[in-house]
Amino acid sequence: xxxxFEPRIVAFCCNWCAYAGADLAGVSRFQYxxxxxxxxxxxxxxxxxxxxxxxxxLGADGVLVAGCHKGDCHYLxxxxxxxxxxxxxxxxxxxxxxxxxxxxxxxxxxxxxxxFSEVMREFxxxxxxxxxxxxxxxxxx
Amino acid sequence: MSNRxxxxxxxxxxxxxxCVQCAKCSSxxxxxxxxxxxxxxxxxxxxxxxxDEILYEKGLWTCLTCGACDDKCPSDVDYxxxxxxxxxxxxxxxxxxxxxxxxxxxSLMRMMSDSALKQDRVGWITxxxxxxxxxxxxxxVGCLPYFDIIFEDFGVKSTDIAGSAxxxxxxxxxxxxxxxxxxxxxxxxxxxxxxxxxxxxxxNNLKQIKKTGAVKVVTSCPECYRTLKxxxxxxxxxxxxxxxxxxxxxxDSINRGELVFNEACRLNGxxxxxxxxxxxxxxxVYEQPRDVLGSIPGAxxxxxxxxxxxxxxxxxxxxxxxxxxxxxxxxxxxxxxxxIADLLVTACPKCQIHLKCAMGDLEGxxxxxxxxxxxxxxxxxxxV
Numbered sequence: 001x002x003x004x005f006e007p008r009i010v011a012f013c014c015n016w017c018a019y020a021g022a023d024l025a026g027v028s029r030f031q032y033x034x035x036x037x038x039x040x041x042x043x044x045x046x047x048x049x050x051x052x053x054x055x056x057x058l059g060a061d062g063v064l065v066a067g068c069h070k071g072d073c074h075y076l077x078x079x080x081x082x083x084x085x086x087x088x089x090x091x092x093x094x095x096x097x098x099x100x101x102x103x104x105x106x107x108x109x110x111x112x113x114x115x116f117s118e119v120m121r122e123f124x125x126x127x128x129x130x131x132x133x134x135x136x137x138x139x140x141x
Numbered sequence: 142m143s144n145r146x147x148x149x150x151x152x153x154x155x156x157x158x159x160c161v162q163c164a165k166c167s168s169x170x171x172x173x174x175x176x177x178x179x180x181x182x183x184x185x186x187x188x189x190x191x192x193d194e195i196l197y198e199k200g201l202w203t204c205l206t207c208g209a210c211d212d213k214c215p216s217d218v219d220y221x222x223x224x225x226x227x228x229x230x231x232x233x234x235x236x237x238x239x240x241x242x243x244x245x246x247x248s249l250m251r252m253m254s255d256s257a258l259k260q261d262r263v264g265w266i267t268x269x270x271x272x273x274x275x276x277x278x279x280x281x282v283g284c285l286p287y288f289d290i291i292f293e294d295f296g297v298k299s300t301d302i303a304g305s306a307x308x309x310x311x312x313x314x315x316x317x318x319x320x321x322x323x324x325x326x327x328x329x330x331x332x333x334x335x336x337x338x339x340x341x342x343x344x345n346n347l348k349q350i351k352k353t354g355a356v357k358v359v360t361s362c363p364e365c366y367r368t369l370k371x372x373x374x375x376x377x378x379x380x381x382x383x384x385x386x387x388x389x390x391x392x393d394s395i396n397r398g399e400l401v402f403n404e405a406c407r408l409n410g411x412x413x414x415x416x417x418x419x420x421x422x423x424x425x426v427y428e429q430p431r432d433v434l435g436s437i438p439g440a441x442x443x444x445x446x447x448x449x450x451x452x453x454x455x456x457x458x459x460x461x462x463x464x465x466x467x468x469x470x471x472x473x474x475x476x477x478x479x480x481i482a483d484l485l486v487t488a489c490p491k492c493q494i495h496l497k498c499a500m501g502d503l504e505g506x507x508x509x510x511x512x513x514x515x516x517x518x519x520x521x522x523x524x525v
Contacts, residue, residue, distance in 0.1 A: 095264070
């Protein structure tokens with residue numbers, strides 16, 4: 001893909017695990033690319049297909065949804081719900097013709113700062129290979 | 142243009158200045174019947190008197206634009222047009238308005254307006270269906286493949302409607318054109334005031350329809366029907382193709398003697414028909430769906446008390462307004478339908494979704510809601 005392309009990623013992080021994980025990555029000074037815009041949600045189960053599609057509609061190149069590991073959800077089953085919603089969104093993306101790889105679901109606990117930075121690095125690499133979001137009519141920075 | 146002068150333009154185009162505040166609109170409004178705080182008359186009065194804060198109020202977005210008021214208005218006010226344009230105004234002022242389902246359908250529609258998108262939307266076509274890329278008759282599917290995924294939980298399979306339509310076409314010896322990269326018709330965006338994206342969707346569709354060489358566009362969705370027939374003509378001039386609803390196409394084929402339902406697939410039951418507002422009041426198609434139902438062997442048609450031009454909307458439109466009032470309208474409709482029939486037939490995929498959704502909230506309500514197209518395919522012996 002064109003050199004110098006920096007993907008823009010919207011990350012929905014759950015308050016109890018993934019957001020704390022991102023925080024830990026920060027305080028532990030783990031380096032990760034700055035392509036990410038984090039939106040904190042109380043639970044990954046709160047992330048509806050509309051949030052994700054809206055992000056793509058507004059020009060995001062990738063969307064990450066991150067929550068607690070299975071069985072660790074602060075609200076017991078929120079991450080199961082998240083899984084269902086991501087599955088539904090993937091089906092919609094399939095019909096729309098958006099690559100499924102642009103949407104990632106990850107379980108990151110509050111102690112996994114290193115993992116958070118690794119996931120971010122991997123995702124940015126992947127998106128750099130895939131190139132920009134085909135929908136670039138309305139770019140919000 | 143100042144805000145007020147553009148509102149004056151809306152008042153003029155919709156003839157709202159004729160309003161004599163007789164409140165006949167409020168008396169027939171299905172929404173006012175379940176929600177006292179909603180009054181079409183009051184919205185008109187406020188706009189006419191210059192209380193523009195109405196643009197920031199909920200009423201503008203809860204209106205079903207079903208047109209029940211238009212039919213009764215003695216002053217010939219185009220109330221649905223009035224609301225439609227005011228919504229456009231309300232959006233310009235970046236008013237926060239919320240769509241049902243988190244706005245996912247509007248997001249999808251806006252994304253579809255991007256010409257760079259390459260959809261993969263014809264997965265519902267199975268091996269036993271014959272479709273073409275070019276031809277005289279085009280079947281406009283609408284957003285059915287998306288509904289299938291979003292409304293999976295209600296047990297609604299909207300693409301069955303499209304599948305049934307194609308099977309009936311094939312039964313009649315017609316191979317319909319189905320566009321691989323068809324876009325949303327833009328109905329919902331237009332009625333939620335997003336004219337810009339509506340235009341983009343429409344341009345894309347018109348370009349594609351021209352390429353197929355179709356002279357007849359048939360659709361099973363009344364909203365697509367209205368948009369393709371009236372709104373595309375309004376925004377882009379008269380088109381050189383004819384637009385038909387599938388019920389009209391069916392009724393024509395029955396009248397010409399081409400389509401004969403299978404006596405072996407008798408229905409044996411009481412059915413009732415829900416008039417979709419876009420098909421009925423907006424376009425005056427009342428009799429064709431009833432003719433189709435009448436010629437299905439064993440279907441005994443009973444009418445809801447309010448039918449044809451007096452029919453009550455299914456309670457929600459354009460994926461904007463859903464709430465307690467919608468549910469109440471749906472509940473009343475389902476209860477009435479259940480008292481007179483075993484099967485509720487509708488000619489709109491969205492009515493079907495809304496009524497099925499409401500059914501999930503009502504205990505002991507297990508009525509079957511079927512689309513007319515699917516019912517017709519079953520009466521021909523197809524397993525749908």
